[in-house]
Amino acid sequence: MDDVDVLIVGGGASAAAFAWSLADTRMKIVCMEQGDWIDHTQYPATSSNWEMRNDFSSDPNIRRAPADYPINNEQSDIAVANFNGVGGGTILYAAHFPRLHPSDFKVKTLDGVADDWPIDYETLAPFYEVNDRMMGVAGLAGDPAYPPKQPPMPPLPLGRSGTALARGYNALNWHWWPADVAINTEAYGGRDKCINMGLCGIGCAQGAKASVDITYWPEAQRQGIHLLTNCRVREITLGRNGMATGVTYFDKEGKEQHQSAQMVVLACNGIGTPRLLLNSKSNLFPDGLANSSGLVGKNLMFHPYTVVEALFEEQLDGSRGPHKGIQSHEFYETDESRGFVRGFSFEMHRGHGPVTTAMLGMLGNRVPWGEGHHAGYRKLADRMMAVAAVCEDLPEETNRVTLDESLTDSNGIPAAKIEYRISENSKKILAFAAERGRELFEAAGAAEITRVENPLPYAGWHNLGTARMGNDRQASVVNEWGRTHDVKNLFIIDGSLFVTSGGVNPTSTIQATALYIADAIKQRLGDASLFD
């Protein structure tokens, strides 16, 4: 393809929103995605053995699809989860769609830790709104944990599980509210309402869940954006003037190609983006592109999770219905009397499918071998539910993404290696959350606590902070509108640029930030100051 104006690397949540926003500039915009379009008829929900399927596992080391790259998690307390293909992580996310709180953007000012973001909640608010409309968000206005907002659709059903949990929250006088979710609760955006399959986390065969392959991308393509699949970028190329000239990539046949571009935009998530930058070495940037601060790959934040699961005597929803029906932000903001800074949110897990119920029942010795098996199982079926605490992780330079010395993907590109240890502050949040989870289920009338998993070792869904945003070029990788400090036509728009993680799922903020950066670029196109 001839020289293009904008080349976006990655086809997930941020790329789709960014491309759609930029489409009205009529620039020549190309997106390269290493995976393919996902055929929704192939999702596990279309087969009876949906609980047996590994092909939609969130662990790339288990999934091992052609589009995946391996990740070395050996030195990490939490394993990375992701999906590679058009739609990226939104293919497998639970579609829990909370925003960050206003306080999340100024943790240094409020709590004396980490750093403030160079932007604030008010800056992103209009972009959150646009994104809620584009993705299709269900929820309820009036949440006292947030500034006013109006989700375009009514909330998910509370169900039996949500009702039981709400009883517990009310008994303790704790906050709870219907969760914002990117799931249709009525016909919206050409997609029908959710039919409660409960399998959001392994792909929504119906399309009620808003993955960007069925929301933003079709709209962007209709406006002329080119989305090239099965193209894996190896490195960003640099001209003598220190500006990016394009990318070198492997096409579907594995043939190395070069695509030149006036502007390169990275949207490969908090692991893929630093990996690509670190793989783009040159005389000018021997430690990786845009890495004069030395911070590319550093400050990796996950959200450490603790899960508390309980057994009830009453019937609950089981695996029917989207899991994230209600949430609590009672412990979101800092309270120094708790012995830690920052906090967490609780999200609901409605229940388990039949195989998982049996498996957990046997592992917990509640379902015996032999004669007592069926009676044991009957006590658990559709009677278990859980809460997960999404704990805020603070940035630490020792938690990082580097390049593995020997592991490569199928094109021979060095793979990412994760070094990550849960901090003392995060451990305190996790322990506190586990106790509150127990308290919650006791108040809700649960018969017993069946499981406390702390931390959840495979929960590296949110990969944040590895190319952080800031005004100080010594202490950040990109400026306050996503342009790298070092290369004036190179932008980053994914979760890498998070300064802090907040205590909620990040997709809504990742997309709002991508829309904000697109808007900033458009403004600077207008006055020709984009590359100043």
Add this chain to the structure above:
Amino acid sequence: MKEKVFSAEELSLLKRIASALIPASEEGGLPAADDEVIFQCVLENPAEQLIQLQSLLFELIKQEGGAAVVTAWDRTHFDNWIADYEKQWPKQVHSFFKVYIAMLLRAYYQDARVLIAYDRRPGPPFPEGYVVIEGDWSLLDAVKNRKPFYRR
């Protein structure tokens, strides 16, 4: 054919163990895990997993004198042998049981007869989906009265 992974003797033994782990129950008309349909589903696992299972089975029964010896045990002897392993479940038990139980549960709890017995619609979740009741929204009234508590 994946069942060719196993000898007739091994298949017979695997079925006997399956039946001991999850026996039939008249209540609800539940089949045992050695039921032909369910066991066939076990055999539909990827070949490398079946070969791993075979190797673990061999290791397990070697210490008893081999398949022929175990197959010849009477019911009491066999049940006691299984019961001894259950005492070691889940952490200390022989890896054979960890792998085999996972396979059995995945096959058993997708069987239509089993799902119907537990009031669950059999078959794929799509396209029919399921019903979730609205629940008791009056519980939210207590929270609606709360003043905003986010920090700026």
